[in-house]
Amino acid sequence: MPAPLTLLVDNGSLEPAATLGLRELASQLAAKLGEPVEPVSLLHSSAIAPERIGGTPAEILFPALEKRVATGIHDFLVLPLFFGPSGALTGYLPENLARLKAKHPALNVRLAPHLHRADDNRLARIIADHVRAEIVSPNDRVALVDHGSPVAAVTEVRNALAQQVAALLGNTVAAIAPCSMERRPAPEYDFCKPLLTDLLATAPWNESRVIVAMQFLLPGRHAGREGDVAEICRAAEIKHAQLRTQMTRLVAEHPLLIQILADRWGAAR
Missing domain, CATH: 3.40.50.1400 (Rossmann fold)
Structure with a gap:
């Protein structure tokens, strides 16, 4: 066949x-x-x-x-x-x-x-590699940001990736926190907290150099260099004079993604 x-x-x-x-x-x-x-x-x-x-x-x-x-x-x-x-x-x-x-x-x-599997840390390795390319000091903080989802299991993926990235980076950065770009307002979606906007407004994040680790696959309205995440970062820097942000590259820009996709393809054959 x-x-x-x-x-x-x-x-x-x-x-x-x-x-x-x-x-x-x-x-x-x-x-x-x-x-x-x-x-x-x-x-x-x-x-x-x-x-x-x-x-x-x-x-x-x-x-x-x-x-x-x-x-x-x-x-x-x-x-x-x-x-x-x-x-x-x-x-x-x-x-x-x-x-x-x-x-x-x-x-x-x-x-x-x-893409994500609990027993496969390659997505975290992609994000960690992209963060390492932006580190200038062990005082840098890392905000791992996803789009934000109304499905709790998707946010659990975000949180799991943040834990894996933290283990990979160790003491090369001061802190790592997961966050979302946006969320639905009802209390039942509180699992998306914190929002990137809120994290960047909180001490000591608002007086630090923050690497915004992009848990986004492809460029677009949200993840492009002039997209929503970039606008959130610019607005936060205007409000907080000591804050500096640096966005990482996107997940699809790393060659490991093709290997992950090939394995997921093989699992369905």
């Missing part, structure tokens, strides 16, 4: 840099696996004007699946570019796959595991 077609799937973004980054990852992974890997997004990216992304329109997952089923392809391996078990993977994706399978009974989709 032919091998399933691999689809590398991110959440999606309206920012061209995110789609271009996803395509580059798919190309690198295909070269490593020796099999085609096609980049698609769950949502949003198909609204980007094609001329902003090299002339080829971005695709979103369910129209992409229907298009390929119409050509006779029925077996797929979905490789999620997600740190943890977000609602997109545990709710939106299986619910819509069930509806699509009801329409196309021959459809067969395998879902590979998300």
Whole structure:
């Protein structure tokens, strides 16, 4: 039987840099696996004007699946570019796959595991490497920031990564704290605390040099050099004269990510 077609799937973004980054990852992974890997997004990216992304329109997952089923392809391996078990993977994706399978009974989709595993510290090694590149003093502090999720299990991934990064960096920095870029306001989402804004306003963080370790995969509205995290850092520096921040590179900029993706792909084969 032919091998399933691999689809590398991110959440999606309206920012061209995110789609271009996803395509580059798919190309690198295909070269490593020796099999085609096609980049698609769950949502949003198909609204980007094609001329902003090299002339080829971005695709979103369910129209992409229907298009390929119409050509006779029925077996797929979905490789999620997600740190943890977000609602997109545990709710939106299986619910819509069930509806699509009801329409196309021959459809067969395998879902590979998300990126983080408790017994695999390679994501933490990526973040630690990026932090080391920015350290200028053992007095530097590290704020490991993710997007912020309404799913507690995703925030647990953030917290676990912070613990692993702390173990890897040891006494080369003064402190490491997990935080989120944003959160829903209701009390039941307090597990996202602290926000990056609040952490940078708290002593001694607000009078330190803080390395903002980016737990983001690809550039976009949040993680780009002019994105939301950068704006939070600039605003905090204006409020606190002694504060200095330095953002790290993104996770997808490290070669270990391709190895992790290849292993998650292999686990679903």
